[in-house]
Amino acid sequence: MALDSIREILDEAHASGTSFWEVVLQADMEERQVTREASMAKMLTTWMAMQEAADAYTGTRKSVSGLVGGDGMKMRQYNFRGEALSGGYVSEVIAEALSMAESNACMRRIVACPTAGACGVMPAVMLPLVKNYDIKQRQILEALYVASGVGIVIAKKACIAGASGGCQAEIGTASGMAAAALVKLRGGSDETAAHAVAMALANLMGLVCDPIAGLVEVPCVKRNVIGAVNAVSAADMAMAGIESFVPVDEVIEAMGEVGRHMPVEYRETALGGLANTPTGRAVKDSMRRL
Amino acid sequence: MDLFDILGPIMVGPSSSHTAGAARIGNMARTLLGTQPRRAAIHLHGSFAETGLGHGTDLAIIGGLLGMKPDDLRIPFALEEAEKEGLEYTLDAVDLRDAHPNTALIELWGDGDAHLEVQACSIGGGAIEVHMLDGIEVFFTGDHNTLVIRNQDEFGTLAAVTTILNQLHINVGNMSVHRDRRGGDALMVLETDQHLKPSQVQFLRELPGVISITYFDKEVETYGT
Numbered sequence: 001m002a003l004d005s006i007r008e009i010l011d012e013a014h015a016s017g018t019s020f021w022e023v024v025l026q027a028d029m030e031e032r033q034v035t036r037e038a039s040m041a042k043m044l045t046t047w048m049a050m051q052e053a054a055d056a057y058t059g060t061r062k063s064v065s066g067l068v069g070g071d072g073m074k075m076r077q078y079n080f081r082g083e084a085l086s087g088g089y090v091s092e093v094i095a096e097a098l099s100m101a102e103s104n105a106c107m108r109r110i111v112a113c114p115t116a117g118a119c120g121v122m123p124a125v126m127l128p129l130v131k132n133y134d135i136k137q138r139q140i141l142e143a144l145y146v147a148s149g150v151g152i153v154i155a156k157k158a159c160i161a162g163a164s165g166g167c168q169a170e171i172g173t174a175s176g177m178a179a180a181a182l183v184k185l186r187g188g189s190d191e192t193a194a195h196a197v198a199m200a201l202a203n204l205m206g207l208v209c210d211p212i213a214g215l216v217e218v219p220c221v222k223r224n225v226i227g228a229v230n231a232v233s234a235a236d237m238a239m240a241g242i243e244s245f246v247p248v249d250e251v252i253e254a255m256g257e258v259g260r261h262m263p264v265e266y267r268e269t270a271l272g273g274l275a276n277t278p279t280g281r282a283v284k285d286s287m288r289r290l
Numbered sequence: 291m292d293l294f295d296i297l298g299p300i301m302v303g304p305s306s307s308h309t310a311g312a313a314r315i316g317n318m319a320r321t322l323l324g325t326q327p328r329r330a331a332i333h334l335h336g337s338f339a340e341t342g343l344g345h346g347t348d349l350a351i352i353g354g355l356l357g358m359k360p361d362d363l364r365i366p367f368a369l370e371e372a373e374k375e376g377l378e379y380t381l382d383a384v385d386l387r388d389a390h391p392n393t394a395l396i397e398l399w400g401d402g403d404a405h406l407e408v409q410a411c412s413i414g415g416g417a418i419e420v421h422m423l424d425g426i427e428v429f430f431t432g433d434h435n436t437l438v439i440r441n442q443d444e445f446g447t448l449a450a451v452t453t454i455l456n457q458l459h460i461n462v463g464n465m466s467v468h469r470d471r472r473g474g475d476a477l478m479v480l481e482t483d484q485h486l487k488p489s490q491v492q493f494l495r496e497l498p499g500v501i502s503i504t505y506f507d508k509e510v511e512t513y514g515t
Contacts, residue, residue: 031292064345
């Protein structure tokens with residue numbers, strides 16, 4: 001089936017007596033004309049690439065422009081000293097989000113999710129959980145199917161590119177996907193995951209894309225942190241039984257509407273927001289260009 | 291769009307359009323040249339020219355010309371690799387009217403008299419479109435196996451090519467024919483569902499009326515293999 005809305009996937013799962021992730025898997029098999037094993041093998045490869053990307057982080061590289069690099073390591077050291085206010089899992093999420101997003105800016109290999117600029121969000125919430133809890137590989141794959149199903153629906157109903165809908169479309173979408181994955185990993189129901197997606201998206205709605213000098217560096221690296229931490233809070237709220245007042249598909253459509261109405265200055269053009277501050281403009285003026 | 295466009299591509303950062311797509315453009319140009327490129331003149335337009343250096347677009351295109359895929363860890367070191375492999379290049383900004391903001395125009399020279407001029411753009415998420423080949427407007431994406439056939443613009447060549455593909459049980463998904471003027475050189479672009487073997491491409495190459503053929507095999511993922 002075509003993955004056109006979260007509700008349709010939930011209904012299909014209910015009707016066929018399966019679950020959300022299974023419906024997404026079946027859709028992939030149909031779309032790409034592959035076997036169940038081939039689809040799952042590719043998902044596993046993707047997961048391994050995320051893990052490898054995390055392992056490869058050293059904190060020593062700087063981006064081409066020199067604007068970012070090393071903050072993930074700073075956060076790790078701070079956590080290690082036991083000083084983090086957030087502490088435990090959440091402080092690890094922050095460190096991982098910074099590290100992965102920096103790896104991207106520093107031309108290391110990452111998994112775009114849904115975009116390269118937002119690549120830190122999903123691994124940031126998943127890796128520390130998998131490290132600290134007894135989570136089976138099968139659960140991880142199921143969570144990844146749930147997350148990518150959510151991403152597909154958002155891409156179809158709204159948008160996932162900063163140039164189309166601002167940062168809410170990139171980090172926001174990643175955050176919604178991550179929230180769904182977390183609920184799945186924690187054993188929540190598909191309906192619970194849907195509420196988590198809705199709350200994650202709603203809480204980042206309106207976020208603009210204003211990269212300094214047009215580079216995927218400032219504020220993108222740190223925005224991965226808000227995407228990840230927002231996913232954690234949305235998942236926790238949902239697991240506590242808190243529901244989104246507005247149904248998830250309507251939230252997605254609202255996000256798309258906000259994106260379409262967003263002035264072009266706030267859609268990756270580097271003409272507004274932080275990019276248009278004196279500091280941002282100075283970086284742009286000093287940048288090497290052809 | 292499939293699942294792994296959302297959870298993927300696996301790529302070297304920082305930008306799917308300015309880095310991953312740029313590497314694919316370089317790779318496509320290399321394939322279309324049909325031989326190892328020796329010299330490249332790379333002209334970047336729009337956002338590629340404005341922010342390309344900060345995104346490693348130059349490195350990605352040159353890496354692609356050297357055969358690197360978007361997930362190749364050597365992309366950041368593409369300039370050193372170019373020197374090692376003896377690829378000379380120039381890089382400048384160009385204003386191509388009405389072109390997509392992320393467009394590259396690449397002139398390539400290979401061994402012998404191999405020469406190619408290709409204009410392609412990166413439309414986001416690592417996806418690309420080829421818009422111009424040797425001054426002739428075309429349209430294809432590299433998402434399928436693609437045969438690019440230069441032929442004399444006379445009747446029969448098109449029929450011969452498709453007849454043979456039919457006999458080889460190769461289904462043509464999309465096909466387009468392009469020319470700059472009647473009776474001159476023409477271009478056929480055929481996107482096929484099945485892969486072609488080198489011997490099959492060679493067979494097509496020997497058909498009367500065919501001047502040259504390049505074949506782009508749908509990108510096979512390198513990661514994890």
